[in-house]
Amino acid sequence: MDEHQRVTDEFRGAKVWWAASKVVPPARSSVSFYPEKEKRYYKLIFHKKYREIMTDNYLEHPMWSHVWKRGYLLYGPPGTGKSTMIAAMANLLSYDVYDLELTAVKDNTELRKLLIETTNKSIIVIEDIDCSLDLTGQRKKKEEKSSESQEDEKVKEISRKDNREESSKVTLSGLLNFIDGLWSACGGERLIVFTTNYVEKLDPALIRRGRMDKHIEFSYCSFKAFKVLANNYLGLETHPLFEMIQQSMEETNITPADVAENLMPKSPTEDAEKCLLNLI
Numbered sequence: 001m002d003e004h005q006r007v008t009d010e011f012r013g014a015k016v017w018w019a020a021s022k023v024v025p026p027a028r029s030s031v032s033f034y035p036e037k038e039k040r041y042y043k044l045i046f047h048k049k050y051r052e053i054m055t056d057n058y059l060e061h062p063m064w065s066h067v068w069k070r071g072y073l074l075y076g077p078p079g080t081g082k083s084t085m086i087a088a089m090a091n092l093l094s095y096d097v098y099d100l101e102l103t104a105v106k107d108n109t110e111l112r113k114l115l116i117e118t119t120n121k122s123i124i125v126i127e128d129i130d131c132s133l134d135l136t137g138q139r140k141k142k143e144e145k146s147s148e149s150q151e152d153e154k155v156k157e158i159s160r161k162d163n164r165e166e167s168s169k170v171t172l173s174g175l176l177n178f179i180d181g182l183w184s185a186c187g188g189e190r191l192i193v194f195t196t197n198y199v200e201k202l203d204p205a206l207i208r209r210g211r212m213d214k215h216i217e218f219s220y221c222s223f224k225a226f227k228v229l230a231n232n233y234l235g236l237e238t239h240p241l242f243e244m245i246q247q248s249m250e251e252t253n254i255t256p257a258d259v260a261e262n263l264m265p266k267s268p269t270e271d272a273e274k275c276l277l278n279l280i
Contacts, residue, residue: 011058014050019043071192073207075199076218079255082195096122102132108174123191130196180211220253233263234272241276
């Protein structure tokens, strides 16, 4: 939030205003002034009759600096386990999961309200962030240009832009505030998780270190991972076909999802060797 900017919010019928401000040292005009000596703060303005609601319910965590929040970026090809990892995190931590579809959010105000309504001890997930809104619309353009003429593409791009404007007005700035701005401090013990298949297409401001605390790459299946899957699905720790599978994996990329699909018996008559041959 910029200085002198005011944000309006409503809670249980009470209208409130947030404003950013700062205290500047008297020596500002001197050469000894440093910007870091400024004390920045937020003002919350509301009618005095709503004081009890504000202090008891609206401000659950007045000590903003103590809010526990982490951001994770999971990236890698489709089928490498990004969504499965989120489910495992939620199961391990016993956290609620909120799957946020940005294209269904009307504007930044609605995005902020959704954030406030999420519970503590929750995981907020935005999957395939590279395809969301105008943040990173490049992938769709590239795919469609291969089969359509440039002239048709211009018409379609204008149409897509109009449709996006009608359905959602969430901006990159609004999303950044959602991640680590003032409103992200409303609550506690939250994980914000982005997933993407194309990390190189994301805006650097969105995924910089500090905003996303941890970047985790999900790669194609390695032979070590295959052995874990083979043990889980077939109860095998070794097999004569393992050597051939290892050689194939060194030459061909395959996702853990594809490996798991082939290792799962399709019928009671399929044995372990048949499943391994299916994979090969």
